[in-house]
Amino acid sequence: MQDIRNRLGVFFAFSGPTLLWLILFFVVPLGIIWLYSFGENVSLTRIETTWTLDNYRRMLEPEIIELMRRSLWLAFVSTLVCLLVGFPMALVIATASHGAKPWLLLLIMLPFWTNLLIRTYALLNILGTRGRLNDLLGWLYERADQLLHLIGLGRLGLLGDQFTPLKLLGTQTGVIYGIVYVSLPFAILPIYSSLERMDKSLLEASMDLGASQWQTARHVLIPLALPGIMTAAIITFIPALGQFLTPDLLGRGQVDMIANVIERQFKRANDWPFGSAISLTLLYVTFILLALRSFNDAARSRRVAR
């Protein structure tokens, strides 16, 4: 680590381009939509910043409140599913043999490198009413039906008259399926790295002191992995909340999330000020979540230090 006082020239040569780039292409653009969010459309192409709060007031309209509620709910459920599925998967990788570990990690990461649009598009084939998932469920239904007939319960019609395919495209379930699908690797990695760093002797100590497997998992394993689980929750939730493609392609316009409404303001409705206000609201929610996390981290390290 070097002090910059006697090396100002070198310091600016290295930091200048980055700063300039970020200010010009990141801070200024955000500033522009911040200004627009207080603006009004004066003509088809001109927006004047009149410092009106109307765009933010419109955020309180019932449809937008409903949209926010739905987006938060879908992101929340998807995150929960990711954590519930991701934790056991991360646990398997973290306790696998040294030789297998990198390959299992690669196995999880590989789909993650595949284009997001293509992955979402691929789900169309899986989730359709005549898609592969319904094929599978229909097949399972047939087998279960045969089994029931075999043991003489066929007449009771326990499974209903016939298999009715699930409607997934255009429903909340389909969108949640899609968000889980694209963000599962995101959830697995941080949990994995916190489990990996964990001191395994603590688990043994817990068992030696007479705790059961389940008690050890509940009172030792999960609390120790909690920082990783929190990180996983945040980095799954934030992109999930801003998802555009999944609700767009799998929701078929029936299950809009925040990003879809933002897109409509800019691409079709041509209401840039309102679109800017929604974008900034999404941005503020993100900042609050990030702040909560760093607040949480700080509280934790204070507790550890004590």
Place this chain on the structure above:
Amino acid sequence: MPRFKRSSTAGPFDYSRKPLLRIVFILGTVFLYAPIIVLIIFSFNNSRRGGNIIWKGFTTKYYTKAFGNEELMLAFANSLTIAVVSTIISVILGALTAIVLWRFRFPLKPMFEGLVSLPIVIPEICMGVSLAMFFSTMGWMQTGDTAWPFNLSNIIIAHITFSFPFAAMVIRTRLQSFNREMEEAAKDLGASEFRVFVDILLPHMKPGLIAGALLAFTLSLDDFVITFFTSGPNTVTFPVKIYSMVRFSVTPEINAASTVLIIMTLLLTFIALRYQRIDTTP
């Protein structure tokens, strides 16, 4: 000599050997891979319309059709051009950023660090929208009369903005393993600051630079949302083109084109792994 095999007896914490957890892992993996594998299989489906529903025999004609689709190929060429240019600039900016964060102590450093990591964390849609507004306010929105490849400059700028912070992170991690004694030894032997940089620091950074470049390249090829907002009517990238094709109708041609991109990504990943070597000791 008989070896004591500890691995054959599952201890209470060999979670990877518990049947229930194994089943969850296997099902999770199937969940992740099945759609991609089905997509690849259906790219060979000999069915004209709604090619995703029923299997009608094997054909490779949709690959021929995809490669013969001029718009699709132009979009693909655009994507590659954007990826190459934005990768080069991202690696340079990323390396500079990484060196600043690794080497210097300065006032407001946490702010600098926060600013650099912001493009990683903010929602894509916000970045897409803000860049679109920026370009249109500056009057930089492409109208269609700019010559190729200059009409791609907006998209390239956008891609650099979101990918160089990732490259910086990867390069910074690599720099942390740099042995400062090497540098001091070189200086003691009379090397100038510049020589130290070129002959010692740069070779040490090389794996990080390559890893950062591959990451930036993949991110650029992968991006849809930000490109969707910053592209003009005549500057279509591969994902944007696929998106408009999907919106229009689902055809086996999209499956074929997607399969080509998936295979390209796989190849890139394996190249990346060869450079990075899979780390067995985390």
